[in-house]
Amino acid sequence: MCRVLSSEHEDSMRLSRYFLPILKEAPKEAEIVSHRLMLRAGMMRQQAAGIYSWLPLGYKVLMKIEQIVREEQNRSGAIELMMPTIQSADLWRESGRYDAYGKEMLRITDRHEREMLFGPTNEEMITDIFRTYVRSYRDLPLNLYHIQWKFRDEVRPRFGVMRGREFLMKDAYSFDVDQAAAEKAYAKMFVAYLRTYKRLGLTAIPMRADTGPIGGNLSHEFIILASTGESAVFCDKELLDTPVPGEDVDFDADMKPIVESFTNKYAATEEMHDEAAFNALPEDRRVSARGIEVGHIFYFGTKYSEPMGAKVAMPDGTEKPVHMGSYGVGVSRLIGALIEANHDDAGIIWPESVAPFGAGIINLRPGDAAVDAACDKAYAELSKAGLDPLYDDTDARPGAKFASMDLIGLPWQIIVGPKGLADGVVELKYRRTGEKQLVSLDAAIARVTEKA
RNA sequence: CGGGGUAUGGCGCAGUCUGGUAGCGCACCUGCUUUGGGAGCAGGGGGUCGCAAGUUCGAAUCUUGCUGCCCCGACCA
Structure with a gap:
């Protein structure tokens, strides 16, 4: 008893x-299947364009995803902290992004007429924390992350949580003495991401992404295949079966062979697609599909450490700006992606690891x-x-x-x-x-x- | 931000063209009958018809302005 x-x-x-308010009919604004099912299953309620309340069922799933993301970040050696949603405009002026960011940034003025903003990301803030406390190369490498609500004032929010304005995101930031060390941090996150998506019951394929002005090949988008995906993707069929390292993977070991087992096969989104290289694959290995981006990692060197003065003393006594990378997982977006990849006419089919x-x-x-x-x-x-x-x-x-x-x-x-x-x-x-x-x-x- | 829609009870919709006391299905409440793949009957509650001005004896309906939301495009986790 x-x-x-x-x-x-x-x-x-x-x-x-x-409290499970199930709807027999979906509100007409919901177009794609994940959005319709989330509303019908009583997981969330839209409060304004791209902004949602999380009802008990949806919140449970969100927390389960968050916990898996957290466990895999911790396993790889990243350390969790928490930064605020509201930031000061001054920080963003230091990096030059306050003016560069445009209207997607939600700008707020407080009672003292101080310029604030609802953070769309946290590079500036984490760099500020780092430069305040870390002075020596001996304290590196370091990888700090948090799981926090972000806001991007999208021109046109749509697809429910897949493209909301407010969204929950895990963002990690690595700090290293030089590019070679930063590449190791990058490889660790690469492997942590493979494990995270695997545990979520998803097959996520790392695809080369545009690195912008920094160049190199240190940027990957993690894409899951779904017929309702937002962009066209192309990859080698073998990637779908490439083994993901288990729980016992040693993150202190060399991650390069694991990373290369994925990056040595063709995979690209529409923007990076190389028709010739793709066609060089045997016909039966060419996968042309649609995909949903559920994570993005990249190395950006000293882009923020340089202007913001995040420097460490090196063994020879000189000071050098640290090399950084950032690593995002769209936690709330993953719910939509999971449903897009796991449903039938009757409703949602949760993978066991995230079922409410x-x-x-x-x-x-x-x-x-x-x-x-x-x-x-x-x-x-x-x-x-x-x-x-x-x-x-x-x-x-x-x-x-x-x-x-x-x-x-x-x-x-x-x-x-x-x-x-x-x-x-x-x-x-x-x-x-x-x-x-x-x-x-x-x-x-x-x-x-x-x-x- | 350009183009196109749309706004009527919690959800889905009709009514608007042709102005005359707001209606249907689902959901909700009561009762009875039902009970193995979204039951039936009877009764009932709930809406200042997105907001504001205007026209009119009278506006959900006509006019003007505004706003929310959705779709297509450009942009992004």
């Missing part, structure tokens, strides 16, 4: 007590003693196993319950009704394939919890 009660105070939830609840339990006849008891048992067992189940104990009709559960896309459903129970079985449904089987309650619980 106490066990059941205490588990209820964790993440598991009875639908009758939850690990499994759904549907009670087809609340009030029926046997059905209630079976559901209570499933709920307690799944909760105990840390599966974080959502228990639909409402008195809605079966059809509505099935439709809602499919819509929100939990990996597993255990469906309990009086008819099946009379034969000693419940229905176990795997959302991704739609595969259903009639098994005993214990077997269903065992099957769902075996991976947890």
